[in-house]
Amino acid sequence: MRTQGVFAFKGASLAALIATSSLSILGFIWPFLISEKQAHPQWIFLLAAPFALLLLFTSVSNNHLDSKSIALLAVLAALIAALRPMGTGAVGIEPMWFVLILAARVFGPSFGFLLGTISMFLSAILTGGLGPWVAYQSFAAGWIGLGVALIPRTLRGRYEIAALAFYGIISAEFFGIAMDLQFWPWTLGAETQLSYVAGAPIATNAAHFISYHFLSSMAWDIPRAIFTATLIVIVGKPVLHTLRRAYTRAAFLSPIEFIERAKASEVVR
Amino acid sequence: MITFSNVSLIYPQSTHTVLEDLSFQIAEGEMVLVMGETGAGKSSLLRLVNGLVPHHTGGILAGDISVDGISTRTVKPGSLAHLVGIVGQNPINGFVTDIVEEELAFSMEALNFPPDVMRKRVEEVLDLLSLSALRNRSIATLSGGEQQRVAIGAAFVLHPKVLVLDEPTSALDPIAAEEVLSVLHRLVHDLSVTVIIAEHRLERVIQFVDRIIYIQGNGESSIGPADEILKSADLVPPIVRLARALNLRETGTSVREVRRQTEDIRNQEFIPAHVRKRHKDVAIDVKRISHSYGTKPALANVSTQINQGEIVAIMGRNGAGKSTLLHSIVGLHAPDSGEITVNGQDPTLLKGALRRKSIGYVPQEPSDLLFGTSVEEECAQADRDNQLATGSTMALLNRLVPHISHHAHPNDLSEGQRLALVLSIVLSGNPDVLVLDEPTRGLDYQAKSIFGAALKEYATQFERPVLLATHDVELVAELADRVLFLAEGEIVADGSTLDVLLSSPAFAPQVAKVMSPKPWLTVADVVDALGQEK
Numbered sequence: 001m002r003t004q005g006v007f008a009f010k011g012a013s014l015a016a017l018i019a020t021s022s023l024s025i026l027g028f029i030w031p032f033l034i035s036e037k038q039a040h041p042q043w044i045f046l047l048a049a050p051f052a053l054l055l056l057f058t059s060v061s062n063n064h065l066d067s068k069s070i071a072l073l074a075v076l077a078a079l080i081a082a083l084r085p086m087g088t089g090a091v092g093i094e095p096m097w098f099v100l101i102l103a104a105r106v107f108g109p110s111f112g113f114l115l116g117t118i119s120m121f122l123s124a125i126l127t128g129g130l131g132p133w134v135a136y137q138s139f140a141a142g143w144i145g146l147g148v149a150l151i152p153r154t155l156r157g158r159y160e161i162a163a164l165a166f167y168g169i170i171s172a173e174f175f176g177i178a179m180d181l182q183f184w185p186w187t188l189g190a191e192t193q194l195s196y197v198a199g200a201p202i203a204t205n206a207a208h209f210i211s212y213h214f215l216s217s218m219a220w221d222i223p224r225a226i227f228t229a230t231l232i233v234i235v236g237k238p239v240l241h242t243l244r245r246a247y248t249r250a251a252f253l254s255p256i257e258f259i260e261r262a263k264a265s266e267v268v269r
Numbered sequence: 270m271i272t273f274s275n276v277s278l279i280y281p282q283s284t285h286t287v288l289e290d291l292s293f294q295i296a297e298g299e300m301v302l303v304m305g306e307t308g309a310g311k312s313s314l315l316r317l318v319n320g321l322v323p324h325h326t327g328g329i330l331a332g333d334i335s336v337d338g339i340s341t342r343t344v345k346p347g348s349l350a351h352l353v354g355i356v357g358q359n360p361i362n363g364f365v366t367d368i369v370e371e372e373l374a375f376s377m378e379a380l381n382f383p384p385d386v387m388r389k390r391v392e393e394v395l396d397l398l399s400l401s402a403l404r405n406r407s408i409a410t411l412s413g414g415e416q417q418r419v420a421i422g423a424a425f426v427l428h429p430k431v432l433v434l435d436e437p438t439s440a441l442d443p444i445a446a447e448e449v450l451s452v453l454h455r456l457v458h459d460l461s462v463t464v465i466i467a468e469h470r471l472e473r474v475i476q477f478v479d480r481i482i483y484i485q486g487n488g489e490s491s492i493g494p495a496d497e498i499l500k501s502a503d504l505v506p507p508i509v510r511l512a513r514a515l516n517l518r519e520t521g522t523s524v525r526e527v528r529r530q531t532e533d534i535r536n537q538e539f540i541p542a543h544v545r546k547r548h549k550d551v552a553i554d555v556k557r558i559s560h561s562y563g564t565k566p567a568l569a570n571v572s573t574q575i576n577q578g579e580i581v582a583i584m585g586r587n588g589a590g591k592s593t594l595l596h597s598i599v600g601l602h603a604p605d606s607g608e609i610t611v612n613g614q615d616p617t618l619l620k621g622a623l624r625r626k627s628i629g630y631v632p633q634e635p636s637d638l639l640f641g642t643s644v645e646e647e648c649a650q651a652d653r654d655n656q657l658a659t660g661s662t663m664a665l666l667n668r669l670v671p672h673i674s675h676h677a678h679p680n681d682l683s684e685g686q687r688l689a690l691v692l693s694i695v696l697s698g699n700p701d702v703l704v705l706d707e708p709t710r711g712l713d714y715q716a717k718s719i720f721g722a723a724l725k726e727y728a729t730q731f732e733r734p735v736l737l738a739t740h741d742v743e744l745v746a747e748l749a750d751r752v753l754f755l756a757e758g759e760i761v762a763d764g765s766t767l768d769v770l771l772s773s774p775a776f777a778p779q780v781a782k783v784m785s786p787k788p789w790l791t792v793a794d795v796v797d798a799l800g801q802e803k
Contacts, residue, residue, distance in 0.1 A: 254323075
């Protein structure tokens with residue numbers, strides 16, 4: 001027997017993760033898939049994502065989380081949620097991503113996913129910016145946490161920091177694209193050259209989107225990427241060290257054995 | 270109520286057994302003290318009772334533990350919550366809410382009690398622990414003793430049959446400690462709650478407990494009635510050392526018992542012991558300083574002088590202004606009015622290396638000074654800062670605590686080891702003045718005597734002053750030349766240790782209480798006086 005490990009998706013919760021993630025991916029990329037302009041099919045996707053998030057949370061909270069994971073999750077989510085609004089006002093400077101990435105690195109991608117979704121949701125409540133977009137932001141942040149799995153687990157030292165900083169750049173850009181995708185069909189009027197054209201070929205829409213993305217949001221994404229990568233380079237080492245110590249101290253997956261008295265002396269020797 | 274049968278415990282990644290073959294039974298309504306050196310496994314034993322060890326920490330557990338007939342093998346700690354209430358070392362860390370009433374209701378809320386039951390229980394607990402005057406107060410504004418009582422109340426509100434407390438009085442002044450212990454006494458006697466308590470300051474708890482579990486460092490342990498265990502134990506309160514020194518027939522656990530046996534000694538006449546020489550040169554000069562936090566005054570018109578080579582203890586209730594006075598002296602903040610000089614300098618203007626050389630300061634929370642990731646790194650840093658030969662700080666540390674692990678993270682050290690580390694770092698700078706805030710929290714008697722010897726050596730060898738704020742009257746009796754007694758931000762008594770401690774019943778050490786009206790504070794004083802007579 002062992003003490004419970006840090007949270008990981010498996011079994012039913014893994015199925016829920018895959019199902020809800022696919023649904024919300026559809027929510028992001030529907031503009032490229034819908035064949036013709038219809039009345040309001042988009043609303044279905046806009047509302048589906050929050051429900052998917054809710055479904056995911058309920059499936060996870062069904063006995064998959066033990067008290068230590070909950071405590072860790074709560075502390076880190078509170079920290080991240082508090083850090084996020086600290087940068088608003090300045091363009092794209094959100095000092096939250098580096099914590100998310102480093103925590104996901106130490107506690108694993110499943111934990112990173114939950115941390116991303118929950119902290120994004122929490123910070124939305126804190127800043128009062130609740131709306132359908134919160135579910136999209138949550139999923140995007142969750143995937144960023146999940147994606148840390150792409151970095152080999154054995155990497156340590158300078159290479160680890162370099163890989164994490166690079167991942168920071170990629171994820172900042174990913175978040176920018178995801179948010180633009182979600183807003184793009186709604187923000188511009190129908191008639192500009194960058195607008196979403198329902199039913200148009202994918203190539204046309206993709207070209208429109210890429211131009212839109214570069215024009216409107218590179219001002220946000222580039223500072224965000226630089227800021228995140230810089231923070232990881234500067235504070236990555238001590239933060240990783242602290243988090244790893246917490247991981248050891250929490251004694252995840254430590255063996256528990258109950259033995260008879262007679263055998264105890266053998267174990268000692 | 271609680272049965273340990275042949276219990277041994279080994280933590281993962283560890284080669285030695287924390288507890289070995291421990292068997293005992295604790296009956297309902299018993300109060301049991303767990304004592305042992307720092308790091309001997311007292312906290313592990315306490316947390317075995319509700320299954321936190323090994324269910325939360327991992328480990329190999331041999332034998333069986335049952336609480337009210339339920340084996341901790343089969344149930345998780347959460348399922349024992351209604352049966353075992355646990356109060357941690359630092360109550361602040363356990364509080365969830367801000368208001369006293371809410372804190373009491375919290376655990377019932379979590380277990381989904383009906384509102385009318387919660388209402389009733391909160392009232393009961395408020396009355397039982399004399400908290401009703403504090404019910405709407407914010408927890409952060411309470412004194413240490415009040416916080417500890419709220420923590421006990423929050424654990425007791427579920428009506429557990431067992432209460433487990435880890436060092437409930439170590440951060441408290443003697444009066445607050447008395448309050449907490451009398452509350453526990455009432456729970457045991459009126460409501461037959463079983464109480465298990467771990468404590469270093471034996472002199473405070475010993476007269477309340479029925480039995481003692483003594484855990485020696487080598488895994489050996491013994492259990493028995495208090496006076497029986499104390500007869501042979503290494504860790505004993507001053508009152509037992511006195512009984513041993515005087516060869517009394519019985520080892521009493523209360524002042525009253527020992528007083529009865531020592532009547533003849535008190536009735537003899539002795540020549541008063543020679544008075545230690547007074548120190549002349551002024552090192553720290555405090556002139557009429559006042560300080561307040563917002564509208565709350567902390568120090569009012571305090572003046573005093575500390576001389577070279579003098580060990581001065583600052584005593585007083587929690588919140589009397591002890592820490593504020595120390596902060597002013599080390600220059601952490603400038604006083605609102607008045608003036609302080611330390612060896613002729615203004616402490617707020619000192620910087621960098623000059624500061625390290627002028628004032629050595631050990632704060633209340635010693636880990637505030639530690640930033641490195643290992644003991645080794647901290648010591649090496651201190652060597653570099655003070656331009657000492659590599660290894661000097663480590664050598665000093667090894668003298669204070671010989672068995673410290675050099676690779677351990679400072680936060681993983683025991684309270685006593687961490688204090689020793691900070692002390693050796695501060696001493697390595699060879700400061701002109703040494704200032705310590707509440708330095709003996711969590712130290713056992715042995716660590717305390719090593720610590721006291723180090724301070725004494727520093728004061729006498731270099732003729733330099735040591736200033737310490739503390740609640741520990743026994744330490745003051747052993748160590749200090751002079752005592753400043755603060756109340757409400759004013760110095761109400763300033764005199765030799767003997768005069769100040771003897772004149773205050775609450776702050777008198779055990780030996781003084783036994784030997785009153787004779788002017789003896791420590792076992793050594795008594796032995797000296799008797800020796801002189803023969």
